[in-house]
Amino acid sequence: MIEALQFLWPAFLVAICLVGIHTYFGIQVLARQVIFVDLALAQIAALGATVAFMLGHPAQSMATYGYSLTFTLLAAVLLAFTRAWGTRVPQEALIGVIYVVAAAMAILLIDRAPQGAEHLKQILTGNILTSGFSEVAVIVPLYAAVGLLHWLLRHRMSGGGALVWEFIFYATLGIVVTSSVAIAGVLLVFSFLIIPAAIGVMFAESLSRQLAIGWIVGTFVSAAGLAASFIFDLPTGAAMVCAFGASLAFAGVLYSFLLGNRRWAMRSTIGAVRWIGAVILAASAVQLAAAPRADQPLMDMAEYAIPSLRTLYFTRAEAMTVADASEHAERYRREAEQLNEMERRNRTQGEALDDFSVARISSFLKSYGEMRKGEQFVMGEVRARARERVRWSASFGLLALSLLLAPVRWRWPVRK
């Protein structure tokens, strides 16, 4: 546990640095309505690195970095101009085009590349878990310099100025994003950029307050995501992205309670929850009645959570058949695992198995796999038949529940 925490806190430090600069850029990006600009810039930088690789430069050389930077600056010029062009066509459309064309060109280049060009895709798939102090040492001075530049030019960065200021904005964003995407990956950098900024913009008017809210939220959510990744044993980047998504949803609900009409917000939230519940129940009822043998997501989830629910509609014989089949399936799985484990250990320990014995193990494993599949088929078949038997009564029950839950006032027709 302590070892895992040792991995997490350098990642947390990196996350704080990334939240710091990206929240600021996120507020600017939201104001300019160029939401996906970071993807386009990162992809352009990757294209630059691909070109450098094609010309024979090693992956982590200064030359490769130079190509990435040049491509990013060219893209910044292009992006600065897109605002001027984007009178009839939204700027976001042009950004999307830049993104897909850069991605496609990189694929075309890699297809023609000499050996080992595949590792270039690593530029776009960083992993925050394996980042640490060496990354912090690089990004802190870089981000501080970019932050200082923006502070000095703070009256020019509002998004309405001359092309040169737009160019500086996109160029610095490009430099930041190129380094952060290599550290944390495209998905997480997009979350760092947009979500804390969006929450800040939601709750405050002035830039400094937006920034403060964004930084606090970003830091806490990063910590929560890292903790979730540790506790539930999840891939770190994906867990953090989901934590950021949840924080935005929570902020949205909170917003309507804090800044809207509280009673109305409460009523509409409860109403929405009841409608959703009613629709799910009604859809499950229809699904069960129409296709009892198909997947029943609601019933499957309920039975997964509380297996004893099955006893409600299984006959005694059915319950016994299922229990028996499940026990056998588990036994076959265990035996197959034991064989696999024995073969694995034998690779280094004891007398080596000859090829004939390995072939025999292999055919045993195949048989166990088939037998397990058979038992699972039995379990599925028994359940499907039981559901077929109770389809009408169960679906009427679900429908009744759904009607109870729906936020509609049921009245008897009253005669005048």
Place this chain on the structure above:
Amino acid sequence: MALRSVLIVALLALASPGFAQDRVQVVTTTTDLRSLTEAVGGDRVAAVSLVPPNLDAEDYQPKPQDVLRLKAARLLVRVGLDYDLWVDRLLAQTGRPDISRGGPAYVDASFAIAVLELRGMSVGPGDGHAHGSGNPHYWLDPKNAETITANIVEALARVDPANASIYEANRQTFLARLNAKLAEWETKLSALKTVPIVAYHNSWPYFARRFRLDVVGFIETKPGVPPSPSHLAEIVRSMRERSARIVMREPHEPERDVAFVANKVGAKVVTLAASVGALPKTDDYISLFDVNVEALTSAVAKR
């Protein structure tokens, strides 16, 4: 008279085995199978691999030319075991039953291979493969080349019966050379018998079994999913415990994640080629092993 002799010479030239049009066109999915096909076919076959040497064959995106290559092929050789599933869709587009599953000119090279790590659908603690039909990296055991080349020669004999004995003779010569090399590799790698190794991806069970290498763990437990913090901690802990000093990776696998784990325990990163052409100087099946064996032994020597 002159015309007649010219005609005779021309016909003889056409009939000679070295003439390009007369070669048996073979399409393989990977470069490893291409190299093995060339080894048994000699100058009587022209083999081409659909996946270029530098790409990951498991998520290859076929190109339009690939359909043309298959249309012109007299024989198709594939890895099987869910490794190159994309070729099924290509074959459906090509519309050639003879080179499709069950056809006389279709070779699933995994036929009769003793498959390792067979598991049902998602069974057991994941250690690197979603393949329901076992670990597909079987060509990395040089001994399996015997079975693979036998599958290829059998099919070559069906499409080109006139030269069947030549293919088998070529195969015997190749296997003799391979067996001599195998003994050499085994001697060299015996230096690694007591050296625990961690791999990025579970590509090496056949290689490890043949050369009795101790692969104690994998950084990536499911293909394409980055590791969780507790898994990484577990890997580092077991590497410290067993003093594992080598981390193997393939050229297309993330450099940073591997370096991160290696740095934690002061281990050395060794880049190995899992396929012919993935690294410089791995031009054929035998040099593939030469390069890998050399990389591993020099990593141990420097320790």
